[in-house]
Each structure stands twice: as structure tokens, then as C-alpha cells.
Amino acid sequence: MTDALTAENLTKKYGRRTALSECTLSVPAGRVVGLVGPNGAGKSTLLQLACGLLDPTKGRIEVLGAAPVSGTQQVGFVAQDTPVYGALTVAEHLRLGAHLNPSWDAGFAERRIAQVGLDLAQKAGKLSGGQRAQLALAVAAAKRPELLLLDEPVAALDPLARRAFLQGLMELTAERGISVIMSSHLVADLERVCDYLIVLVASRVRVAGEVDELLAAHHRLVGPRRDLADLGAGRSVVEQSHTDVQSTLVVRSTAPIDDPTWQVDRLNLEDIVLAYLGGDAGLVPEQALEGRR
Ligand code: ADP
Secondary structure (H helix, E strand, O other), X not given: OOOOEXXXXXXXXXXXXXXXXXXXXXXXXXXXXXXXXXXXXXXXHHHHHHOOOOOOOEEEEEEOOEOOOOOOOOEEEEOOOOOOOOXXXXXXXXXXXXXXXXXXXXXXHHHHHHHOOOOOOXXXXXXXXXXXXXXHHHHHHHOOOOEEEEOOOOOOOOHHHHHHHHHHHHHHHXXXXXXXXXXXOOHHHHHOOOOEEEEEEXXXXXXXXXXXXXXXXXXXXXXXXXXXXXXXXXXXXXXXXXXXXXXXXEEEEOOOOOOOOOEEEEOOHHHXXXXXXXXXXXXXXXXXXHHHO
16 A cells, blocks of 8 residues: 655755754555644644645655645645635635535535534634634545645644544544544644654654554663663663662663563553653663763
8 A cells, every 4th residue: 555655864944944854754544643743843844845835955755655746636735723714604615615626525525514513604714713623624625635634733722622623533534534644742632543653853753653553662661770781672762860779761662671670661652752752762772871971
């Protein structure tokens, strides 16, 4: 199956500022992908490269097996601030969508608008933030894209509207089987809906993978303070902290941790992301120790 997105050494600079650096990724199709990282990490830049609104400075990106072309029907993009036309009614948005898009699925659009409880006669400018987000999502999905790119779709919404939007997104992916890549600076937004995660920090991919595999491979280790070189092959330290007597590590490990002097705990997705945001991500144990000396 063709990947939803592949990138090889993908780099984007604005003048001298690097927004995305040496990004290498391979995201399978059919996933709901969470693209998470702090503000300024490069999430919007990656999404805009993926929908062809930006060109790479260096490296290569493919979307659904081809170089991105802006405005194609296969890729839907909902930019930040859920762009809708304030002076047009909900019904007029649907008519405009039908007029502009040969692949428009009118039946789906109407069902979706009814499902999320929007009034066809209401002007988009008078909708709440959550309702505008639902309208933008319905319009993007009615174009029948194979891949939907959503840039911080829930950033401006209150917790109830966030939940309603994410619920809507899950229904939509289940019904249509489309791939979704959705950015957020809050992992809590993504935890319930994503089955694939990309963590971007300071323009670099710190970790990417299937959520189930990430959950299975990461552990918190607490034990007497020790030399981290003892950890062994196939294990890398993501984050560490030490007192005089105790070491606490977040470790990525392909093999079970069988040293009984460690207390080993599972981590949830938020713990894992926070470790990558704050830790010595990507360092092998020896290098991690070097950094502490
Ligand atoms: P995110 O979506 O994760 O908040 P962005 O991709 O918007 O991050 O930005 C990544 C970096 O690129 C930031 O340092 C930002 O200031 C910079 N940047 C983004 N867009 C532009 C632009 N049009 N011109 C100059 N710098 C930009």
C-alpha cells in the first residue's frame, strides 16, 4: 500500500531560519496521525509542504506516492483558524463546495451537517468556534480526499467542542477510511484519536511510530543510582534525572527490562511525548552520560 506521506532529509528554511530540518519519515496510509510539538516546532511547515503550498529548500516529500500538488482533490487541507466565509450561510458553503469540486459528495455533506447539528440557514460568521471547525471539516471531507491534513483544528475550542470535533473526526475516518494527519501542541487532544504519532521539536523529528508500538517500547525505570552504560544493547535513554541515591529514566527498549533492581512502569502517551520534549531524546546511553558530565 502506498504511504500517506514519505519524507527524506526534508528541510525548509525561511531566509536563515530553519523551520524543518532533515526530516525523514514514512507514514503508512489509513492512519490517524498526530503531529505534536511545541509552538514553532515546524508542524505547520510540514503540513504546508505536504499539501504543496510550500516547496522544500532541500530533500524530498511525497504524498500518496507523488510529489505534492497544491489544490488536488486527493488531499484536503484545513489550515489553522478553520477558514470559512463569514458572510456565507452553511448551505451556501455546501453549494460553493459542490460548484468548485467535481468530486463533491453532496449527500455526505448534508448528512454530516445534520449530524453535527448545524443550521443550514445560519451565516458562518455567527457560528461558534466549534461549529465553524465542524463546518470546515465537513466541507474538506465532502471533497472525498484520500488524505486530510488538519493544522491545529481544535486549538481555539473549549474542551466540550474539542471532544465533539474529535468524535466527529473519528466517525469520519471510520466511515470514509481516509488517512488523517492532524497537528496539535497538546498531546491530550491526540491521545484518544491517533494511532500514529510524530513528535517534532525545534524543527526535528524526535520520534515517530505506531502508538501501540511506542506504548509497548517505552518504560519508566526507577532504581539505585548507577552507571547508565549498564542498560545494554537495544535500549536508549530518552530522559533521565538523578538524586544522590536514585536514578529515574525514561527508556526506549526493544527487549524486556529484566534487571530486578529497576522498578519498571508503563507510560501513557503523554508521558512519552513529554519525555521527548524535555529529555535527551535520541542519545545512546553513553552519550547521555557524556552530556551529564
Ligand atoms: P508550528 O506549526 O509547530 O507552530 P511553524 O511551522 O509555524 O511551527 O514554524 C516553524 C518555524 O518557522 C518557527 O520558528 C517560525 O517562526 C518559522 N516560520 C514559519 N513561517 C514563517 C514565515 N512565513 N517566515 C519566516 N519564518 C517562518
